[in-house]
Amino acid sequence: MTPILIIGAGPAGCATALRLSYSGIPSVLVDKATFPRDKVCGDAISGKVPTLLNRLDPAIMDRFRQRFTPADVWGIRFYPPSKKLIELPFKVGYERVPDEAPGYVSKRIDFDAFLIEEVQRRADIDLQLGTEIVATVRNEDGYFIKAKDGQEWQCRLLIDASGAQSKFSRHEAGQEIDKDHYAAAVRSYYRGVTGFHPDNFIELHFLEQYNPGYFWVFPLPNGEANVGLGMRSDIVTKKKLNLRKELDKIIASEEFRDRFANAEQIDPTVGYGLPLGSKDRHLSGDHYLLTGDAGHLIDPLTGEGIGNATYSGFIAAELAEQCLKENRFDAKFLAAYDVRIERVLRTELRLSYRLQQIMQHKWITNFLTGIVAANPKLVELLCRMYTDFELRKQLVRPTFWWKLFRAKSGKLPATVTEK
Secondary structure, three states: OEEEEEEOOOHHHHHHHHHHHHOOOOEEEEOOOOOOOOOOOOOEEOOHHHHHHHHHOOHHHHHHHHHHOOEEEOEEEEEOOOOOOEEEEOOOOOOOOHHHOOEEEOOHHHHHHHHHHHHHOOOOEEEEOOOOEEEEEEEOOEEEEEEOOOOEEEEEEEEEOOOOOOHHHHHHOOOOOOHHHEEEEEEEEEEOOOOOOOOOOEEEEOOHHHOOEEEEEEEOHHHEEEEEEEEEHHHHHHHOOOHHHHHHHHHHOOOOOOOOOOOEEOOOOEEEEEEEOOOOOOOEEOOEEEOHHHHOOEOOOOOOOHHHHHHHHHHHHHHHHHHHHHOOOOHHHHHHHHHHHHHHHHHHHHHHHHHHHHHOOHHHHHHHHHHHHOOHHHHHHHHHHOOOHHHHHHHHOHHHHHHHHHHHOOOOOOOOOOO
16 A cells, blocks of 8 residues: 555656655655656746755755756846836845845756756655556556556556646546636747846736737746746637747747847747636546646746645645544545645636736736836835735735826825835
């Protein structure tokens, strides 16, 4: 009997296994791929990841930086349809110290390989790579798992971290794809793109013809860049867009031509799907939990998924520890996972979805960003919102913006915060 088996060795699966291991709990971690392997992604690693990994061992991020030298990221360049640039540092008055960066950009082929290396450092994680699961059969003791190579396991708790294409999530847990809450994206790597912020701000360009969605340019180490385009799947279908062709069109446009004039595309453009966290879902049941992309936990506004995958893996591991202590693996007990996901991640995902809906209206976006661009104190407030969720919730309150508009008109004091 294997108490805990995890399917998928990406960020969600590795985070789960590592969190269990540092608590002295063994697990089996299975993935059909061998590493290093590429994973189509924007490659942005949010501040959630170093924060969580540092809780296990502060040396983990040191090992990562020494091994792969990721690009340290200190803020966002936000380009609304009006083209009024808004630069938002992640930390107000920051001093650029690469080892203390609030975020990073690293190719997933590197970051995921590093996580596998960390897993291999732990003797109580039974890592099975190149092992494809072909059957997950529910029984009274949990799940019977069978691999294509003939290996078999019986586990009390199955943690699905197998990503956006998870068969278990769809067929066993009933999490069908909803195109209204799914995004399509394409990504390519370039070398020689110019015009980046000196402190590696990532760039989100909300172009009018690709709304809701955005064109991104993220700086990578060694003069490279992750360049891509993402849109909600229902809109892509409605407009009959070929995102690969649209990405080429954007890069060749007058707006970006100079920045890409001497750039070289260094790999083919590839596409992928993003299961967005904009729809409430139940991610637990008898003897199973869904984490990361298998649980549709990608931020609907930014498309960021690595941080939420890592966080959900930690939450799953902490509940698994309680399951073992109480010898409880039933749906009622495991529903505590959904409660924590609701408190830690779901509220934030709903906020991002509301912001995405607001930004579908170009005039509203231009109006609001015009207020921001003209108000340095508001820029500082938005910077603080990166780490303060309660402040971030103000963004969807009409009264917040109305007060700012009146302040801009000289009818209220310039400093406006809403309790």
